[in-house]
Amino acid sequence: MLLLFEDGSEFLIDLEKDKKMHTHLGVIDLNEVLEKETGDIIRTSSGKKGYILKPRLIDEIMNMKRRTQIVYPKDSSFIVMMLDVKEGDRVIDTGVGSGAMCAVLARAAGSSGKVFAYERREEFAKLAQSNLTKWGLVERVTIKVRDISEGFDEKDVDALFLDVPDPWNYLDRCWEALKGGGRFATVCPTTNQVQETLKRLYELPFVKVEVWESLFRPYKPVPERLRPVDRMVAHTTYMIFATKVCRKEEI
Amino acid sequence: MLLLFEDGSEFLIDLEKDKKMHTHLGVIDLNEVLEKETGDIIRTSSGKKGYILKPRLIDEIMNMKRRTQIVYPKDSSFIVMMLDVKEGDRVIDTGVGSGAMCAVLARAAGSSGKVFAYERREEFAKLAQSNLTKWGLVERVTIKVRDISEGFDEKDVDALFLDVPDPWNYLDRCWEALKGGGRFATVCPTTNQVQETLKRLYELPFVKVEVWESLFRPYKPVPERLRPVDRMVAHTTYMIFATKVCRKEEI
Amino acid sequence: MLLLFEDGSEFLIDLEKDKKMHTHLGVIDLNEVLEKETGDIIRTSSGKKGYILKPRLIDEIMNMKRRTQIVYPKDSSFIVMMLDVKEGDRVIDTGVGSGAMCAVLARAAGSSGKVFAYERREEFAKLAQSNLTKWGLVERVTIKVRDISEGFDEKDVDALFLDVPDPWNYLDRCWEALKGGGRFATVCPTTNQVQETLKRLYELPFVKVEVWESLFRPYKPVPERLRPVDRMVAHTTYMIFATKVCRKEEI
Amino acid sequence: MLLLFEDGSEFLIDLEKDKKMHTHLGVIDLNEVLEKETGDIIRTSSGKKGYILKPRLIDEIMNMKRRTQIVYPKDSSFIVMMLDVKEGDRVIDTGVGSGAMCAVLARAAGSSGKVFAYERREEFAKLAQSNLTKWGLVERVTIKVRDISEGFDEKDVDALFLDVPDPWNYLDRCWEALKGGGRFATVCPTTNQVQETLKRLYELPFVKVEVWESLFRPYKPVPERLRPVDRMVAHTTYMIFATKVCRKEEI
DSSP states (O other): OEEEETTSOEEEOOOOTTOEEEETTEEEEHHHHHHSOTTOEEEOTTOOEEEEEOOOHHHHHHHSOOSSOOOOHHHHHHHHHHHTOOTTOEEEEESOTTSHHHHHHHHHHOTTOEEEEEESOHHHHHHHHHHHHHTTOGGGEEEEEOOGGGOOSOOSEEEEEEOOSOGGGSHHHHHHHEEEEEEEEEEESSHHHHHHHHHHHTTSSEEEEEEEEEEEEEEEOOGGGOEEOSEEEOOSOEEEEEEEOSOSSOO | OEEEETTSOEEEOOOOTTOEEEETTEEEEHHHHHHSOTTOEEEOTTOOEEEEEOOOHHHHHHHSOOSSOOOOHHHHHHHHHHHTOOTTOEEEEESOTTSHHHHHHHHHHOTTOEEEEEESOHHHHHHHHHHHHHTTOGGGEEEEEOOGGGOOSOOSEEEEEEOOSOGGGSHHHHHHHEEEEEEEEEEESSHHHHHHHHHHHTTSSEEEEEEEEEEEEEEEOOGGGOEEOSEEEOOOOEEEEEEEOSOSSOO | OEEEETTSOEEEOOOOTTOEEEETTEEEEHHHHHHSOTTOEEEOTTOOEEEEEOOOHHHHHHHSOOSSOOOOHHHHHHHHHHHTOOTTOEEEEESOTTSHHHHHHHHHHOTTOEEEEEESOHHHHHHHHHHHHHTTOGGGEEEEEOOGGGOOSOOSEEEEEEOOSOGGGSHHHHHHHEEEEEEEEEEESSHHHHHHHHHHHTTSSEEEEEEEEEEEEEEEOOGGGOEEOSEEEOOOOEEEEEEEOSOSSOO | OEEEETTSOEEEOOOOTTOEEEETTEEEEHHHHHHSOTTOEEEOTTOOEEEEEOOOHHHHHHHSOOSSOOOOHHHHHHHHHHHTOOTTOEEEEESOTTSHHHHHHHHHHOTTOEEEEEESOHHHHHHHHHHHHHTTOGGGEEEEEOOGGGOOSOOSEEEEEEOOSOGGGSHHHHHHHEEEEEEEEEEESSHHHHHHHHHHHTTSSEEEEEEEEEEEEEEEOOGGGOEEOSEEEOOOOEEEEEEEOSOSSOO
16 A cells, blocks of 8 residues: 655555554554555554555556666656557567566556567566566566567567667567557667667658657645746656558568 | 558548548549558559558547547646556546547546546537547447536546536535545646646645646657757646545544 | 866855865865966865866856845846846846846946846845955946835836736836836746736736746766756746836827 | 837837838838837827837847848857856857847947957858847957858957857867857757767867757736647757866876
8 A cells, every 4th residue: 555644755565464664753553554445544653644545556666676767657658658559459568677667568458468578687577577466467468588689479569669778779670570550669868879769760661750758847736836846857768659661662 | 540641641531442532642542541451551643652550549639520629648648647547447537528538548447447428518428429439439438418516426436537627616526426545637728727726625635636747849850960849839738636535634 | 266176066266365275175275276377277185186267157146145046047148138138228126135136137237237226135235235246246236225115216227127026016116117118027936926917017008028937958968878967947937028118098 | 119019010110201111000100100209109090009119139139131040049148148258258159140149249248348250151241240230239240251160360269159060170269269268159959969069079178068958938928827828949959068278188
């Protein structure tokens, strides 16, 4: 559950019987949490008031153990919409990293869909497996520990998401795995990577090539003094999109 | 299908046998489109080359007949993630308008989920019904022609999206319909509306109140001259989020 | 002078003979700085290399002792251009605060121009006086310790900059002080203040009313990995501009 | 003068006796404008109300005849502040183009300062000369029709602004012309140009290398419905700044 206190502290916890949690706001008796409903009030030993909430996938992602840079929810939600992932889709995700994007794709593909998740490094594959299990999405995902320069096992996938430092080296492999009209997306933090990726993209039968970046600005939610916060995220990544066509020239 | 030509023109068409379509690029023989695969090349009567693509939901939304301001995909994808809508969820959407947001919610709720869509104006309800039918999502949606000041029929919904000019007048009704821990979102184009909505939100048992806006900036995808485009969307709407708790004070 | 070291540390110092400065990079002998030219290299006692530079006005402003929120240079440079302040202009600045905006206005008005600077609080007037003296601009400025609700002494000023928490209460006084066609600017951190100010502005003979905000995004200046920094300033202030006309209705 | 009408139309005109101006709002009698004061009301032959205003430099620049891309005022005001140009400064501007940036630099340098303006193309040099004359700034500027690959005549200038498609080819010439601690700025529309410029900058004795971009967002100035406009400028240019030091290594 997610416990939210009035000072804004949030605790994302696994509920266990007869356990107590020690915090700067006092001790929280997890039995009390177990007995109550989502939305109810609890009190710490020092009388601080908290609310019992269910974590969203976005909360899980932002709070998970991670050892890699992740695709931020502001970007991953847009990518999934641009990739048009929907119930029943077959999707490739690579490299998997901590599994954040994989979870977002798996949620969109639904229980009848499938995400084929390629990750070169054993330890990240395990971390992603563990995160996806915790989030109840692991059944929709097949994780393969594999270097993608060998290519993908799947053909005719509906969409493919590529997250590696050198996307330009794998675009032909991505093209091979996609179905005609299939959607491709990749992310690059630097403009140099975007340039290299675009160069290679135009050599392959891809159309509808687009590059985007997003800025999300939070406001101080005070009705009498409504204004943006002082500082915000300036940059996460550039997003590149393309659509596979069968060929560019007629035979 | 979506036909994309090399000058960037896109035509979103309903395929019918033995029909021809007249365009500034020449005549398109729809039989030829029907015989070919997604991703294939077609030619107009004047020899212009086009590609056969499947429209994404985002293409359908941006090209649909609409008589109302819609929630743009850049915002709707973020809202769905903030609302944490997932397979099997029961969600309220109101006012429906042309059905764009309803479609995005229905897609996220999956075939086992349900969207209860309230719309006061008969003609918009019909337009939304027709759009949702075309997009294959109508079975997941129940449209009700109703003024929401009477309240909602449903209780304990997982999430609720409110899109009306005066959100502050319906927040108590929204609170009643949500389950404990349920997620609420609304959109307002002006700062004045945001202020009014926040004032009323704080009078009700809602927590995690957040206000966001998004800026999406496209780039000219030219590898040798990579730069943003000249002009962009400056503003669509402010997004307000909150989570229902059962009460703010203990009894 | 401004001393810049290779780890990015900057020291803004007043040069004095036979003094030493103790820093985390070692001791700096100010006599060495005095003997060298701007642009030269100096060494600390621990051999760290530094460069002798002249501070810009922007460096002085960002490093000064201040007890108030200041108008940031990204905004003040735009305001001066919108106010069209130039050599010989007579300008009112109020409230003065630490004197940052006053300095920018005085620089633009030149040695033949004049800034009439009104500040209600004695201690700020003194601080501004001291800062302007240090920056060599004090001769162009007349500081008056005065509550502006009594109005301004000057008539027919070319431009007026108003920086108070409640601009709407002084707009008639500002109008009186400006010449026909004179330029007005004010800054407000919150949308509520902008709304109040606009309401009152439209009741007076002002035209060309504009509201702007600016976002400045720095990049990591690495040629092989060019990208924006991770975080940036999200908001400083809204800027409101208007031009005085003699009347709105003909007599 | 600048005539502003109630439908928002603006006319930037040279006043001449006994002339009439024909507009979509009716005929304007320039004698009437000549007789009245700045800030006064005039009427067209069809009774439309207008205001007599003085154009700002910003109005002149945005309305001038131009055949080149200009540096926009939102950027040029920031550049002048970053270059720290002030009364009495000696500044180089190249290439001059239509003279917009030259005017902004000349205004900042004051009547005791000097701008040395280099332009390769005769016709642009003439256009700039004509614009600067009209704006009353020509006495502060010396225009030289010259290819800057030969270098600059001046030494020890306080600041230098470079606006050419290939800045990296002239950075050594710029370094030679600047005094120790002198300020350098250049603008590039594409990320590729920024990368090339940075590479060369780091090979020369420059410090404090910074890259910035600015976004200015206007609001609809309606107090009851305050919100940003629908569309805005997405990109003008990247701005690169650096400071000359005498050498990077001690001899």
